[in-house]
Amino acid sequence: xxxxxxxxxxxxxxxxxxxxxxxxxxxxxxxxxxxxxxxxxxxxxxxxxxxxxxxxxxxxxxxxxxxxxxxxxxxxxxxxxxxxxxxxxxxxxxxxxxxxxxxxxxxxxxxxxxxxxxxxxxxxxxxxxxxxxxxxxxxxxxxxxxxxxxxxxxxxxxxxxxxxxxxxxxxxxxxxxxxxxxxxxxxxxxxxxxxxxxxxxxxxxxxxxxxxxxxxxxxxxxxxxxxxxxxxxxxxxxxxxxxxxxxxxxxxxxxxxxxx
Numbered sequence: 001x002x003x004x005x006x007x008x009x010x011x012x013x014x015x016x017x018x019x020x021x022x023x024x025x026x027x028x029x030x031x032x033x034x035x036x037x038x039x040x041x042x043x044x045x046x047x048x049x050x051x052x053x054x055x056x057x058x059x060x061x062x063x064x065x066x067x068x069x070x071x072x073x074x075x076x077x078x079x080x081x082x083x084x085x086x087x088x089x090x091x092x093x094x095x096x097x098x099x100x101x102x103x104x105x106x107x108x109x110x111x112x113x114x115x116x117x118x119x120x121x122x123x124x125x126x127x128x129x130x131x132x133x134x135x136x137x138x139x140x141x142x143x144x145x146x147x148x149x150x151x152x153x154x155x156x157x158x159x160x161x162x163x164x165x166x167x168x169x170x171x172x173x174x175x176x177x178x179x180x181x182x183x184x185x186x187x188x189x190x191x192x193x194x195x196x197x198x199x200x201x202x203x204x205x206x207x208x209x210x211x212x213x214x215x216x217x218x219x220x221x222x223x224x225x226x227x228x229x230x231x232x233x234x235x236x237x238x239x240x241x242x243x244x245x246x247x248x249x250x251x252x253x254x255x256x257x258x259x260x
Contacts, residue, residue: 025061036090144240155222
């Protein structure tokens with residue numbers, strides 16, 4: 001199977017296991033245009049790989065994904081066509097992950113922020129390093145968390161806790177993430193990938209059709225519950241992308257980042 005993806009996302013073939021790596025380690029795997037496109041399209045390519053039985057999703061280097069790349073997001077201020085395409089792809093990422101037939105194990109090796117947190121939580125099983133954390137700071141830059149957080153965190157966590165973390169953008173440490181239902185279990189940092197491989201090997205030996213159909217039934221609940229909130233979330237995100245407050249906060253954040 002030949003995967004046709006930009007360098008920002010790589011796929012390793014290891015027997016029946018496919019390891020999808022967010023591969024911009026020098027930028028903490030921040031999601032730029034290439035990575036965003038790859039995340040929208042990799043799932044169909046994986047589904048067409050008839051030798052694949054299970055997927056591990058992880059990040060290269062010290063982070064899982066630091067969220068949106070600031071340069072890319074800032075470009076939307078003057079390019080509404082690119083902004084609208086990013087919204088379309090964002091919806092595609094979530095829809096493709098929900099439809100994807102194989103089990104996906106997230107190995108959350110570091111910060112998982114914004115879309116990075118969504119990718120982790122949309123996986124079927126989320127193993128999280130003891131030094132990793134989740135966060136969704138969309139509101140801090142004047143945006144609605146349209147690519148997942150506002151729509152599906154309330155399905156997984158107590159709604160009062162959901163509101164607090166989405167409203168503040170505060171970090172959720174590994175043990176709290178497990179307590180809230182946003183991760184499956186905490187794993188020592190040096191054991192994270194070995195634990196993910198052991199679990200992947202177990203799942204790869206399960207009866208294929210029974211496992212796929214079980215995932216399909218479970219995800220029906222998510223897909224049905226998310227249909228309305230996801231549409232509303234992305235529509236609200238577009239509105240906030242056009243706001244003066246978002247422009248001001250985003251440019252200030254980019255300036256602070258450039259002086260570090």
